[in-house]
Amino acid sequence: MSADLADLPPVSAADYIAAIAQHVSSVCVITTAWEGERFGLTATAVASVSATPARLLVCVNKSGQSHDKILRAGRFCVNVLTERQDQVALAFAGMAGVADKFAVGEWTELETGAPALVDAAACFDCRLASLSDHSTHSVLFGDVVATRHMAGEDALLYGVRRFRQLRKVFSGIAGDDEYL
Numbered sequence: 001m002s003a004d005l006a007d008l009p010p011v012s013a014a015d016y017i018a019a020i021a022q023h024v025s026s027v028c029v030i031t032t033a034w035e036g037e038r039f040g041l042t043a044t045a046v047a048s049v050s051a052t053p054a055r056l057l058v059c060v061n062k063s064g065q066s067h068d069k070i071l072r073a074g075r076f077c078v079n080v081l082t083e084r085q086d087q088v089a090l091a092f093a094g095m096a097g098v099a100d101k102f103a104v105g106e107w108t109e110l111e112t113g114a115p116a117l118v119d120a121a122a123c124f125d126c127r128l129a130s131l132s133d134h135s136t137h138s139v140l141f142g143d144v145v146a147t148r149h150m151a152g153e154d155a156l157l158y159g160v161r162r163f164r165q166l167r168k169v170f171s172g173i174a175g176d177d178e179y180l
C-alpha cells in the first residue's frame with residue numbers, strides 16, 4: 001500500500017452503517033453446542049470461501065454469548081433460513097423475548113453435534129478451521145463436513161433494515177411471451 005493510501009482515515013461508523021444497510025443478504029442462524037448446552041445467533045455476515053476444500057466464513061461479534069462457546073466447541077452449523085422462518089431469525093437475534101431460542105423451530109444434528117434446523121433452506125455443518133481477529137468481531141472459517149439443503153426453498157433476506165423475500169425476475173428468456 002502506498003504511504004498516501006495508508007494515511008486515509010476510515011469513514012465514521014455512522015457513514016459505514018448507513019451504506020452497509022443497503023447491502024442485502026440471506027439470513028442465517030449460527031449454532032453450536034458446548035458442555036450439553038446449545039447456543040446460537042442470527043447472522044447475515046456469512047460468505048462462501050471455497051468449494052475445494054468446502055469452506056465458509058462467518059463474522060461473529062465477540063460480545064455475544066455464542067462467540068466464546070463456538071471457539072471452545074470448535075464446531076458450528078450455519079442454518080440458512082427460508083422466507084417463512086422470520087420468527088427463528090427474531091428469536092436468535094434476541095428480539096422475540098423467548099427464554100429458550102431453540103424452542104422456536106425443530107432441531108437435529110448432522111456430523112459435528114452442532115444444532116441443525118430441520119427445515120432450513122440449507123445447513124452447513126462445520127469444524128472451526130481457523131479464526132481471524134478484527135476488533136469487535138472474529139471472522140470464523142469453517143470446514144464444511146456435512147450439508148443438507150431443500151431445493152426450491154427461497155431464503156429469507158435482510159437489507160435496508162427489513163426482512164425481505166426474493167422477488168423473482170424472469171429475464172433473458174427470449175421468445176417466451178409468458179415471461180415478457
Ligand SMILES: Cc1cc2nc3c(=O)[nH]c(=O)nc-3n(C[C@H](O)[C@H](O)[C@H](O)COP(=O)(O)O)c2cc1C
Pocket residue numbers: 027039040041042043044045046059060061062063064065066067092093094158
Ligand atoms: C438481521 C440480523 C443480522 C445479524 N447479523 C449478525 C452477524 O452477522 N454477526 C453477529 O455477530 N451478530 C449479528 N446479529 C446480531 C445477533 O444476532 C444478536 O446480537 C444476538 O442476540 C447474539 O446472540 P448471542 O449473544 O446469544 O450470541 C444480527 C442481527 C440481526 C437482526
